[in-house]
Amino acid sequence: MQDGSIQVIVVLRIGHRINRDKRITTHVALVARAFGVDKILISTKDVKIEESIRSICNRFGGDFQIETGVKPKKIIQGWKGVIVHLSMYGDKLEKSIKKIDTNDDILIIVGAEKVPFYFYEAADFNVSVGNQPHSEVAALALFLDRYTKGMWSRKKFDGKIEIIPSNKGKKVISK
């Protein structure tokens, strides 16, 4: 809570390569939005990904923000809350989550491929969602699920398009 208002959750995506990581980074951003993150910062400038995420927000609602072309070290140096780095080398999720103050603002660093050692050092918590190679998309979703105590399942987006849960077929309301 940098200004006494409600707590802020920000994802910092580093090492994004426009062509190679296009779809994975899009999934990272959409997971961030769906699981209650306020804003994603992406180190590489990428206008296309900004447009695609804003288009989703415009149709499906919520206040999610995206900014690309940020300087990761500057963001980290200016951050007043807790910093978490998701990594398969990190400490166990269940153990780490107990130590993280959920009243504080949180910056969650999500790397693509090899992450420079600087980020391991800069993080207050290096957190693993299992110590097997899998996916930063899944790791972010699981971390946010535990950190927000499953808030994604109750979050309201109030978008122009709303999907009604259904066991068969597609029920969509367009406002």
Add this chain to the structure above:
Amino acid sequence: MQDGSIQVIVVLRIGHRINRDKRITTHVALVARAFGVDKILISTKDVKIEESIRSICNRFGGDFQIETGVKPKKIIQGWKGVIVHLSMYGDKLEKSIKKIDTNDDILIIVGAEKVPFYFYEAADFNVSVGNQPHSEVAALALFLDRYTKGMWSRKKFDGKIEIIPSNKGKKVISK
């Protein structure tokens, strides 16, 4: 339990396009492996993805299997257990999970892009992990987390490479 032995979890990835979905499908396969699935079946033949997943299994352990170039309808028609299809249009995860018999074998269908209506009909359960657009990688991870009651955090892989959880740096044992 098709043969009286222990329960089997299989993921069926449909609609995989070799170039476009290469990395997302790799993440789906790695999440399947890390979160306790026994085997992934991929509709499109893709030797490269087979090699890359087998290389991970060889180094990091476990009995995970991959087969590509399968016929989805044939798999579904021959399946004796429960069939789940993950979709943003599906019924709520928490509600669905209570209805699924966890002693039965389970086939989990994970689509890429638009899924033909056949699969919605063929599934016993269409399940959503939130009704917002996000990622089949995240949806699979969350589904498996709930379905296996967090088994991923206790699963042993006994691989040549083992990562020791750590809050700073990288602790790796190579056997």
